[in-house]
Structures are given as structure tokens and as C-alpha cells.
Amino acid sequence: MIPVGGFAGQRVAVLGLGRSGLSAARSLAAGGAAPVLWDDRPEARAAAEAEGFALHDLSRAGAFEGVARLILSPGIPHLYPAPHPAVAAAQAAGVPVDNDVGLFFAALGAGDWVRFDAPPQVVAITGSNGKSTTSALLHHVLRDAGRPAQLAGNIGRGVLDLDPPGEGEVIVLELSSYQTELARALTPDVAVFTNLTPDHLDRHGGLGGYFAAKRRLFAEGGPDRAVIGVDEPEGRFLAGQLAEAPSDDRVIRVSAAGKIGGAGWSVFARKGFLTEWRRGRQVAAIDLRGVKGLPGAHNHQNGCAAYAAARALGLGPKLIERALHSFRGLPHRSQVVAEAGGVTFVNDSKATNAASAARALAAFPRIRWICGGLEKEGGLEALAPYLPHVARAYVIGREAQGFALKLGGVEAEVCTTMAHAVARAVEDAQPGETVLLAPAAASFDQYDSFERRGEDFVAELRARLGAG
Template structure:
């Protein structure tokens, strides 16, 4: 844990006692702050009390004595309306901040030179975060990884000289972190998301841009127009900028180049320094970095690790041993030439699109609780589908799409176990050579049959591992 000493001897209001909120409260207490915590949930309040955290009804509290309000990132700051605690904090004239802000204030106090990499973007930030941390660890560095990826930032070891932090940041967290100042800040990409929390796409983008605007080195993807504009503004500031792309060459920076070799496509990471390109890594054969979306992730990871002083060989070696993230294009194993892919995290069509571009001859398991638009946007990838297996509440909707299109053979499996058995049977019976995939990429939420995508993915993994002849791959990062 990182004790937060910057509020020692002062009273701090805290709202939101979920996982990160409990960690934040304990970190403030460990640093000497007087914490007054509250949550709308009685169960959460009881849990906090059981851990020795003072629970105070903030609605009835005297806010004039508080030095700050620490807000959980999931609580509305501005939209659709500010939470009532935010209004009370404004009336009292105190700052509204989050745990990322507390971390950066503590870092500035005790170890301002401790390297910190912060990663944001609409898509790919978790994989990029995990990949950077893995490469750094594989090169022997002291690494702490956390933030939006799962481990609360204040649960990490305290900032120290030579200890590198790799932190995934959501827009919610950035909005509560005015002192955010990473050594390397990465903005992956930007598409409309979380507009209910930020009001407009422009406001959402402006929040994301804060992370790279304040960084010593800004690594910015240029595969979408909004991020390109961020890169232009950063370049105009005269501060260090590294452009990255998973789709096209850049004049200066890091990009992914795709070439054909013996009938297969190989992705190479190319660094351009002083206008001179050089190949620095080859992703061929690295299953955990398969697909065009991972090309941008790898380009960002290379740029960050290179900026932190790693050699090209150290980075390329780290790429080769990267196990991937659970439930995100996770290669579980194979039976012969059939590889089994757990992409349970793909809870909408945009996420599933990345999986459908990564394979040919896909035996596709999909369905669950459908999102708006269903799988209509995926029609152009239907030629990659050998057969589809429908599960869950979306079966009728998706069957109608397939019937209308006419290119995809499918069956209504109903449940995941039946779908896997059928897909495995058909994949093993398919003649030919070369790799084929049994792919769970649902394009749906899980809530009709599973409590969350993790449970759905774990069920798929367990079913696959029980298949006769199964050979496992490496263990993914949770």
C-alpha cells in the first residue's frame, strides 16, 4: 500500500466504498488523515466499518472542516448531474479529487523522479498496460501495475527511485486528477464512449488529452482523427511527442507494417528516428499479439519502453514471452490445427470486430444480451465465418441477421457447452491445412446466462480444457 501523507492531520471526506474506495480510505488513514467515509449502500458502509474505517453521514456533516472530497471514479462528477457530495464540496470551496490524484501528490512529495507510465484511450489500454508492465519486468525492472486495470493505484508499493509504475487511466479517473503528470503518457485512440458521463464527444476527448498534455513524453496514436488533432497540438507545444500507428507509416515515431511471407501475414514494428526507419520487432508467431488492434498496442508499448531506456532487444524479447490478458483474445490451447480463443471481454460488435479480422475459417460462438445494433456492423467479416453457434437471448436477433445476409451457416446452440461441443466437432472435421479457430467472441453482454464476462470466459476455458486431446498454452495475465 501507498500511505497518503499529503493530508496528514487534516480531515478528508470520502464517498464511494467499493474496492478502490476501501483501499483509498485505508491509505489516507495510514498517512495520518482523519477520514469521514460514506456510501449509499448499507452493505458497503458495514464492510468499511468492519475494516476500521470511520463511516460518517456526509449529508449531515459540517463540510467547512474538510480539506478535500475524495470521490470514487464511478460517481458522477458533472453528468448527467453532479453527485450531491460534489455540490456540497463546491459550496464548501474544496477540491474534488480521486485516488490517481492522491498517488501523484504523494509521488511529488516522496519520489518525484519515480518513472510513471499512464495509458488511456477508448480501446486497447488494458492490453497495452499489461504488455508494458510485462516487458519491463522481463527486462529485470522493478514494476508496479495498477489503476483501471484492476489493482487500485494506492494498493501498490509506495513511489521510490527506480521503481516504475504502469497505470491504466479511465476518463473518470483523469477527470479527478488535476496533478496528473506522467513520465510517459499514452493516448491510444478515441471513439465515442461514456458520453452519458461527459456530455459530449469533445468533452470526453478533452479529458483524455489532459493525460498526454501533462506528460514528459507523449505517445499518441494517429489512427483516428481526434487523436491526430491531439498529436498536432502536442507537436505545436514543442514538447516530446512520439506518434504511433497500427495502420500506416509515420514520418517519425513507431508504426506497424504488415507484409506477406510464405502466404501468411507478418506484423513488424518499425521505429522511425530522425527520418530513418528500422524494424525493431516481429509479432509473427506471438499469438497473444495477434490482430491489427494489437499492432497499435505493441507500437505504443515499444515507444514507452524505449523512452524508459530499454534496448530494442529487451523489448522484442518481452513481446515474445507476453502471455496476454485473460478473456481478451486469450489463446487457451489447441487440438491439432484447431486453436481455441477466449474473447469473452468482447461485449459489443466493435470489440468482436477485432477478433473477426484476426482469423480465417472461424467457428464462431456468439450471443448473450445484445447491445444496440446487434451484429449488423460485422457483415463485412462474414466471409471469415465457417459456421456460427448462437447462444443466449440474442439468438433470434442474430439468426435474423444471418438469414438476411445469407452467407453464414449457423445453428441455435442455446448454451455455451452445447455450442463448444458443436464448434469443436465441426472444426476438427474441416479438411485442409493451416490454423483454424473456435472463437468465443460474443458481441454481447453476459447477463442473460452469466453474472459477468469473466465468469463466462472462465466457463469457456474450463470446458475447452476438458476436451479430449487438448494441449494448453501459457497462463494469461488476470
């Protein structure tokens, strides 16, 4: 645990008692604060009370009298589409609002670094797609190279549940837009922006607000180095804002769309090869085609981003290349779960929007595609260029019929349930094809998380292959 100082003897309100909220309360208490907690869910309040925390109904009139700060959990809106009533009350009372990520950076910045010959460093990774894989891959590369490292944030542990970092240690944080938009302190040593595609638009008041939330990671603290994916206009804009000149190597541009020119520092993937250029010459190249944990061009972009961040931390190309080959990928993200009869079975349940599903479709030439669920704002237009890769779609979800009608030109079978979809896809699949779960939709019409959806796919698949 990382204790949070600066609030000794003061009341600090915590709203939302999931993983990050309870973690923040424990860290505040360890730093001498008097946390007062609230959650709209009775079971969450009961769990906090069982730990000995004081409950304080933040919806009551005058609830923020004598409160120094409000710490907000990521899922609770503070502006769009409308602030939670307790947040509105805190704002009206002039109480500053923060989150656990802001507390983390403030606590880390107050550390006694004089005792370290090599102070700890923080790499913070954000973007629409690929940030989990990029974060896990960078953590794997560091550990494989013998560097002490911890992984937290939107993946794995909460940021305040980390152990206080030691000599030369690197903390790798995956940060969502919900986390970056509110944190009052954002001071990573290296910041990474993977890409931007429409997502969470209602929460951020549109695409501009969504990009602004991501951009705060680079604008608030001024990282020593920035790794920027430049395959979208927003990334090119951000790289241009951060660089002082074309040769400014504090910005490392990353692309999976082809070679990047210029005199600066760049890492790009082309035809399955990762190439690093710096000061107008090639520095290193890696063949990614044999890296099983990074299938497809979208994962090659993730590989480039993790490689660039590792290089910014001083690791050599050969060390990074060795680690890439031992990376096994993450569950539910282009995860190869079985191979049978010449057919590959891939779980990409994390593809919860059209843009991320399009990346999965682009990775395989002939696909039996399991898709459907709770369609997100932004539609399915991003899928269009890759639909020719689909031999047949097997549509799940409560609105499967309507979802299937939007897959123009694709032969689609309405299956509704995962069990039916897996059975039909396994029955139809031919050698050389891929059975791919990439829903292009949220899971909440049938499952409580994308993880549960992916687990159901794997369970049904194993039962079917075992029976066959």
C-alpha cells in the same frame, strides 16, 4: 501502500467502498487524515466499519460541513448522466472532488526525490481498446530487461496499494476514462493513447466528452513524452496538438494501419512487422508474426504502443524484442486457451463492444463465433467489414434472438447459454478454423463480469474437449 499527505487532521469523505475507495481511505489515514466513509450498499459499509473506519451518511443534509475533500470511486457518476446525490451535495457546498488517481499523483509529486540518482517514473496508458494488454506488455518488457517496475490502476492493484517506488523504478498505470476524467493531478512522465472507439457514451455525454476525458491525461500534466495511436481522427488531432513541429520527437506516433511518414518519431506495424522510424530513417524492425502472445493486427498495435513507451524509457530494440517473445498475453483478451484437431480456441471475453470484437474478427480468417449479451450504445455497425470471416455465429444472452437478427448476412444459431454455444461450435468446427468468444456486448445480462463469462467459456470448452 503510498500514504497521502496534505490532509493531516482534516476530514476527507470517501464515497464508494470498493477496491479503490478502501485503498484511498487507508492511504489517507496513513497520511494523518480523518477519513469518513460511505457506500449505498450496507455490506460495503459493514466491511469498512470492520476495518475501524468511521461511517458518515453523505446523503444527509449538512453532510459536507467540515469536509475538506470528497474522494469518489470510478463507477459513481459526477456529471453525466446525472451526478450522484452526494456528489451534487459536495459540489453545492464547494467541496473539491477527486479520486484515488489524483491522490496518487499528488502524493508522488510530494516525494523526496533528492535521495534518488534516478528518480522513479510513471507511464500512464489510456484508450478504448488494448490498454490492458499494452500496460501488461510494457510491465513485462521492463521486468524482463531488469528494470524494477510495478503495474496498477484499472488492472491489478489499486494505485495507492503500490509500494513506494524506489531507485529508477517505473510505475505502469492503466487508466480508464472514468479515472482520467476526475483526477485533479495527472502528471505521468510518459502518457500513452492507444485508440478511440465509442464506449461509455452515457457516462461522458457523448463521444466528445469521452475523448475529452481521455485527453486530460495529456493536457493536465504535460508528459515528457506522449505515445499516440493515430489510426483514428482523435489520435491524429491529439498528436497534432502536442507536437510543436513535424520533427518534434516528444510525440511518438503509432499505427497498425501502415507506414507513417514525416520527420518525426514513429512506430508502426505493416504485414506483421513492427518498424521504428526516427528523423527520416529506419531504426529497428521486429517480426511480430511469431509472437504468440500478440495475435492479430489489433495486438500488433498494442505491441507498437508498448515498444514505443519502452523506447521512450531508454530500452534498446533488442531487449524489447526478446521480451515480446516471452509475453503470454492476458486472460480474456485474445487468449489462446486450447488447440485440438487443427482448431484453435480463443477467449476474447473482454471484447465488450462492437469495435473491440471487430478487431478480434479481423485477426482470424475463418471463425466459429460465440457472441451476444447486453448490447452497448453505438450498435454493431463496426463488425460489418469482418463478418465474411465468420462461418457461423452462435449467439448467447437473454436477447439472443434480437442480437442474431442484427448480424446481417451471417448464418447465426440462437443458443442463449454458453454451454449450448460451446457444444455447437465445437461440433461444427473444422481444421484450420478458430472458435472465438468475442461477444461484442457487455456480460451483465448473464454474468457479473466479463472475466466470469470468459471463465465459463473456458470451463465449458475443457469439459467438451475432455469428453470428446
